[in-house]
Amino acid sequence: MRQTLEGSQAIAKTVALCRPQVVAAYPITPQTHIVENISKLVADGALQCELVSVESEFSAASVVLGAAAAGARAYTASASQGILLMSEVLFNIAGLRIPLVLTCANRAVGAPLSIWNDQQDSMAVRDAGWIQLYCADNQEAVDTTVQAFRIAEQCELPVMVCVDGFTLTHTLEPIDVPDQDLVDQYLPPYHFARALQPRQPLSLGTLVAPDYYAEARHSHHQAMLHAKALIAQCDRQWQELSGRASGGLFEVHGASDARIGILALGSIVGTLLDAHAAHVQRDDVQIIKLRSLRPFPGAELAVALSGLSDLVVVERALSPGGGGIVGVEIRSAFHYHGVNVRVHNVAVGLGGRDVPLSTLDRILDLVAHGSAEEFQILDVQLDKLPPEDR
Amino acid sequence: MTESIINFYELRRKQPRFQGIDAGHRACLGCGEALAARLVLESTGPDVIVANATGCLEVFTTPWPESAWRVPWLHSLFENAAAVAAGIEAALKAQGRQSKVLAFGGDGATFDIGFQALSGMLERGHNVLYVCFDNEAYMNTGIQRSSSTPHAAATTTSPAGKQRMGKRHLKKDIVSIIAAHHIPYAATASVAFPSDLRKKVRRAMAIDGATFLQIHCPCPLGWGHESEESIAVARLAVQTGLFPMIELERGELTGAMPIREQKPVVDYLKPQARFRHLFADDARAREELEHLQALADHNIEIYKLLGSGVDALDSEGADTVRRGGNRWG
Ligand SMILES: Cc1ncc(C[n+]2csc(CCOP(=O)(O)OP(=O)(O)O)c2C)c(N)n1
Numbered sequence: 245m246r247q248t249l250e251g252s253q254a255i256a257k258t259v260a261l262c263r264p265q266v267v268a269a270y271p272i273t274p275q276t277h278i279v280e281n282i283s284k285l286v287a288d289g290a291l292q293c294e295l296v297s298v299e300s301e302f303s304a305a306s307v308v309l310g311a312a313a314a315g316a317r318a319y320t321a322s323a324s325q326g327i328l329l330m331s332e333v334l335f336n337i338a339g340l341r342i343p344l345v346l347t348c349a350n351r352a353v354g355a356p357l358s359i360w361n362d363q364q365d366s367m368a369v370r371d372a373g374w375i376q377l378y379c380a381d382n383q384e385a386v387d388t389t390v391q392a393f394r395i396a397e398q399c400e401l402p403v404m405v406c407v408d409g410f411t412l413t414h415t416l417e418p419i420d421v422p423d424q425d426l427v428d429q430y431l432p433p434y435h436f437a438r439a440l441q442p443r444q445p446l447s448l449g450t451l452v453a454p455d456y457y458a459e460a461r462h463s464h465h466q467a468m469l470h471a472k473a474l475i476a477q478c479d480r481q482w483q484e485l486s487g488r489a490s491g492g493l494f495e496v497h498g499a500s501d502a503r504i505g506i507l508a509l510g511s512i513v514g515t516l517l518d519a520h521a522a523h524v525q526r527d528d529v530q531i532i533k534l535r536s537l538r539p540f541p542g543a544e545l546a547v548a549l550s551g552l553s554d555l556v557v558v559e560r561a562l563s564p565g566g567g568g569i570v571g572v573e574i575r576s577a578f579h580y581h582g583v584n585v586r587v588h589n590v591a592v593g594l595g596g597r598d599v600p601l602s603t604l605d606r607i608l609d610l611v612a613h614g615s616a617e618e619f620q621i622l623d624v625q626l627d628k629l630p631p632e633d634r
Numbered sequence: 635m636t637e638s639i640i641n642f643y644e645l646r647r648k649q650p651r652f653q654g655i656d657a658g659h660r661a662c663l664g665c666g667e668a669l670a671a672r673l674v675l676e677s678t679g680p681d682v683i684v685a686n687a688t689g690c691l692e693v694f695t696t697p698w699p700e701s702a703w704r705v706p707w708l709h710s711l712f713e714n715a716a717a718v719a720a721g722i723e724a725a726l727k728a729q730g731r732q733s734k735v736l737a738f739g740g741d742g743a744t745f746d747i748g749f750q751a752l753s754g755m756l757e758r759g760h761n762v763l764y765v766c767f768d769n770e771a772y773m774n775t776g777i778q779r780s781s782s783t784p785h786a787a788a789t790t791t792s793p794a795g796k797q798r799m800g801k802r803h804l805k806k807d808i809v810s811i812i813a814a815h816h817i818p819y820a821a822t823a824s825v826a827f828p829s830d831l832r833k834k835v836r837r838a839m840a841i842d843g844a845t846f847l848q849i850h851c852p853c854p855l856g857w858g859h860e861s862e863e864s865i866a867v868a869r870l871a872v873q874t875g876l877f878p879m880i881e882l883e884r885g886e887l888t889g890a891m892p893i894r895e896q897k898p899v900v901d902y903l904k905p906q907a908r909f910r911h912l913f914a915d916d917a918r919a920r921e922e923l924e925h926l927q928a929l930a931d932h933n934i935e936i937y938k939l940l941g942s943g944v945d946a947l948d949s950e951g952a953d954t955v956r957r958g959g960n961r962w963g
Contacts (some may be wrong), residue, residue, distance in 0.1 A: 265728035266721060294724035298717065299754035306714035306751065310685060310721025313708050316728050318721070336710050440683045440706040440722060442733050449709035450696035 246420045251382040251412040254419045255347055256281030258389045259319050260291040261427040262345075265434075266311035266318040268296040268304045272326040273359045274409030275349035279321060301326035305333035305346075312342045313448060315439030317393065320344070323409055324351035327365040331372065334402075338373030339464065340449055343396035343436065344403070345389065346374075350510065350560070351409040352595040360596020361409040363510060363560035366537075367569050373464055375403040375471055376538040377490075378509040382407075382417045384490045388535075390422065391478045391490070393431055398478075399471045400436075408511040408560075410596070426485055468539045475536055491533050493541040496548055498530035504611055505555040505585075507532040507545075509570065512558065512592065512599050519604035529608070537570065542577030549578075549585060554611045556588040558603075567619030588616035592623075651676040659702035660694040664861030666825045666851030666868065667691050667767040671738065673828050674765055674849075677835035680705055683722050684736045687715035687743035690774045690853075691767060713748040715739045716755035719762045727761075734839055737764040741782035742772045744848075745806050756815040756844045763838045763845045766808070769853040777856040781806040784876070785929065786922040787908045789856070794911035799922045804929075812846045813882040820846040821881040821889075826868035830879065830891065830952050837881075850877045858907020870902035873949050875930035878937045892941025892948040896934060899927045 249257070255278050259267070267286075269279040285291040294311075298304045301322050308318035322330060327348055337344055348366045352358035366376055375395060379385040385407045392403040407413060438446055452460055476492040483489035496505075497517060506516055506529065513533040520531055532549065534541075549555055555578075557571040566572070571589030578585055588610060593599040606623065610616040626634045654675025661668035667690055675682070684707045686692045692709045695702040710718045719737035726733060737755075739748055744766040755762060771789045772778040779792040784805045788794040792801035812820045818841045823831040831849065838845035850871055852864040859867050871877035874897045881889035900923065903909040912919045912926075934940055941948050 266724045268721065268724075294728045296720060296724050296758065298720075299750060299757070302714065303717035303720070303751050303754055306710060306717035307721035307724065309710055309714075310708070310718035310723075311725040311728075312721075313718075314683065314722040314725035314729075316725030318725070332711060333714065340710070440708060441731075442681045442683065442706055445680075445704055445706045447696055447701035447703050447707045447709075450698040450701060451693050452698045456698055 245423070246418050248416055249419050249421070250277065250414060250416050251385060251407065252277030252414065253281050254382055254386050254421055255389060255407065256285060257421050258386045260285050261422065261424055262319070262390060262393050262431055263317065264293050264319040265316035266294045266296065266308060267320065268298050268307035268311070268318070269320050269322065270298055270301045270304045270326060272301070272323050274351055274361070274413045275321045275323040275326070275347070277413060278347060278349065301329040302333060305330040305337065308344050309333060309337050309340070309342055312344050312436065313340070313440050315434070315436045315441070317434035318344055319346070321347040321349065323349040324353050324365045327369060328353060331369050334369050334372040334374060337402050339460070341400040341464070341467070342402060343400050345392045345396055346402065346404050347389065348404050348406045349409040349413045350406055358595035361411050362594045362596070363406065363408070366404060366406045367561040370538060370569070373468070374538060375401050375468070375475070375536070376406060377403065377475070377535055378406045378537060379412065379490070380511060380513040380533055382412050382415065382419050383488065385412060386419055386421060387482060387486065387488055387490050390427055390430060391482050395471065395474055395478050397434055399467055399474055401467055401471060406510065411511040420488070422486055430482060430485055472536070472539045472541060491535045493536040493544060494548070495533045495535065496530055497533070499527045501551065502530040503528045503553045504608065505530045505532050505549055505552045506558060506604070506607060507534055507555060507570070507574065508558040509534045509537065510560065512560070515599050515601060516558070516604055519601040522601065523604070526608070534570065540573055540577070542573065543581060545574065546577050546581035546583045550583045552585045554586045554588065556590065556607050556611060556616070558607065559589070559591050560593050562591045562619070562621065571619060589619040590616070591619070591621045594621065652679050654678070654680070654703065654705045655695060656702045656704055660697060661690070662855055662861070664852070664854040664864040666769060666853060666864050667740070668694070670767055670825045670831070670849045670851045673825065673831050674835050675705065677832040678734065678736065678839055681732070682734045682736050684708070684738055685710070685715045685719040685722060687739035687748055688712035688774070689740035689743055691738060691740065693774055712743055714751050715743060715748060716752040716762070716764055719764070720755045720758065720760045723760045723762050735760070735762045737762055739764070739766055740773070741766060741768045741770060742780045745781045745808050753815065756812065756817050756846070759817070759844050761842050761844070763847065766846070766848045767851050768848050769851045769856060770805070771853070771856050773853050773856045782808065786912060786926060788911060789908065799911060799918050800908070809846070809848050809880065809882065813885045816885045817844045817846060819881070819883055822848045822850070822877065822879050824850040824868050824872055824877060824879060825852070826865050826872060827879070827891070827952050834881070856908070858910070859905045863905055867902065867905055869949070870897060873897045874899045874902045875934040875939055876902060876926070878933045878939060880937055887937065890937045890939055891952060892945050893934065893939045894941055894944060894948040894950040896940060899923070899930050
């Protein structure tokens with residue numbers, strides 16, 4: 245049913261539809277409304293689950309780890325400092341191959357302290373071994389949340405659903421929250437083959453010496469690669485039921501013979517699409533929405549984008565001293581697969597800096613003038629900085 | 635009389651205790667933790683799930699692909715055993731399952747790095763028995779000081795030298811801090827008193843709520859005593875008053891094992907290399923010995939540990955009595 249809901253509220257309702265048995269979370273802006281809404285659903289009896297109001301994100305992640313290992317469907321949510329506080333547990337969850345779903349309400353990471361949106365937090369835990377799916381709007385956040393449980397439980401890997409803080413979490417939109425029947429049809433009850441139970445005592449999380457460690461890492465990597473097909477399949481299966489897909493691994497908008505591509509993750513995809521739609525004359529431009537950062541569809545992107553002359557990777561985070569994060573991965577994939585596309589790399593909208601519709605023109609200008617650097621933060625106002633920092 | 639003794643052993647043999655940790659693990663000779671963990675699981679029985687913090691116990695029991703555990707067991711990290719246990723318990727509740735959840739951690743995992751998660755778990759009142767295997771240092775990483783290391787003990791990060799008499803700070807009074815959460819039951823125990831230890835575990839197991847047990851476990855390697863001395867050393871810690879054996883319910887002291895005859899602290903300190911510097915001909919060493927004696931005396935005073943005469947449950951009698959010593963004459 246279509247309702248006008250705040251993103252966080254829609255996500256909370258959707259989580260409830262997935263019938264989690266244990267939810268543990270710790271409040272942090274801009275994730276707070278998600279936990280608050282879930283708490284209210286529990287208080288009102290609309291969601292029957294054990295809600296564990298922990299003393300930190302570290303414990304939130306640890307509680308859901310324990311719960312899922314004991315065979316309960318479990319959920320948590322966080323952002324920014326909270327994601328980084330969790331980071332040790334996040335690696336551990338993934339290495340233990342425990343299926344969990346976490347919503348990351350994407351936010352900048354301090355210092356300097358910023359409560360506003362970019363994607364530095366989830367990018368910082370990119371190597372934790374979690375599947376990471378980025379949502380372009382709140383409908384995708386809803387649909388991806390349902391899919392995330394199915395994906396996680398089928399491949400025994402945790403899934404992080406990345407939703408831009410404020411831009412999505414605090415925005416009211418008409419959203420179709422699916423019926424319970426539909427979700428029940430899509431999501432069978434959770435069954436964890438290695439669940440902790442006294443009748444069949446297993447040891448989980450043992451010490452692994454060098455003679456097995458590389459094999460464990462290999463199998464984790466392979467599981468992630470296999471998950472590519474599963475992510476695409478789960479999206480299709482959800483489309484069959486709900487009529488909506490969220491873009492599988494990635495989605496290409498625009499003419500198939502376009503020469504210029506602009507690739508982005510999360511809510512700025514919508515901004516770029518709107519800006520593009522206003523440019524009737526620019527049918528040489530494609531907008532590519534990258535939904536799955538992990539597993540990274542490098543080979544698939546190389547095939548899909550091989551006809552371009554220029555690709556601009558637009559991201560919401562950076563690796564200081566390195567440059568772009570997604571840009572580097574795209575360049576690497578193109579190089580490996582022998583795709584000769586000029587890759588430009590810019591960061592925009594850091595720490596909540598507005599990303600106006602005119603961003604598209606700014607980016608296209610860079611391409612037209614060939615003035616893009618290997619990596620740059622777009623529109624930095626250098627006069628605000630002391631000379632030595634410019 | 636002789637006949638009844640034989641029957642008693644026969645009975646024991648026919649009803650072996652549940653062994654939650656199997657033989658063949660990699661613990662050092664005389665390891666207090668290994669013994670303590672075995673004693674704990676003897677009393678809990680098999681219907682438990684264990685969340686184990688990183689540390690010696692975790693490492694010596696699970697060198698992949700082997701495991702010594704006969705109960706479901708999960709190791710996640712150093713500092714989150716209490717939170718992982720809380721999650722397991724929440725899952726069991728949601729599923730209507732009854733098994734008891736145990737959290738195991740060393741003193742480092744409990745007093746220091748995992749203290750926040752432990753406090754949170756206790757405050758929320760999860761049905762979890764948290765057991766701290768207190769060997770008074772980070773043994774797994776090679777004997778570094780923890781906040782449980784006793785005052786003046788030498789470790790690799792609190793060595794004795796010209797300027798230092800070992801650890802400068804006091805052993806953290808963890809059980810009081812735990813008790814201040816007003817949980818139903820918190821107690822201290824020692825591997826030197828196995829029947830008392832088992833009784834305390836059974837007590838905690840019967841409670842639906844958060845409970846805590848701190849078990850004093852000698853580490854021959856870390857403390858620097860002979861492997862076969864572990865039990866004797868642990869017993870002296872109790873008999874000197876340095877490790878008081880107490881029980882606290884909802885924050886109130888409800889039980890203390892009386893000391894029949896107080897032993898001087900030097901009896902306890904002498905066999906241990908970590909205290910060797912205190913026996914040098916040095917005024918500071920003598921002063922530290924006085925400090926340690928004062929700490930023991932203080933414990934005896936505040937917990938009223940000095941019994942009057944012979945008590946069947948005191949630090950001399952506790953184990954013989956429970957093993958049936960008195961009953962069999
Ligand atoms: C976050 C983190 N910091 C440090 C370590 C290294 N480490 C592993 S076990 C351990 C000490 C364990 O000491 P304790 O809890 O007293 O248990 P014991 O080994 O003495 O039984 C340390 C420091 C770690 N595993 N994780």
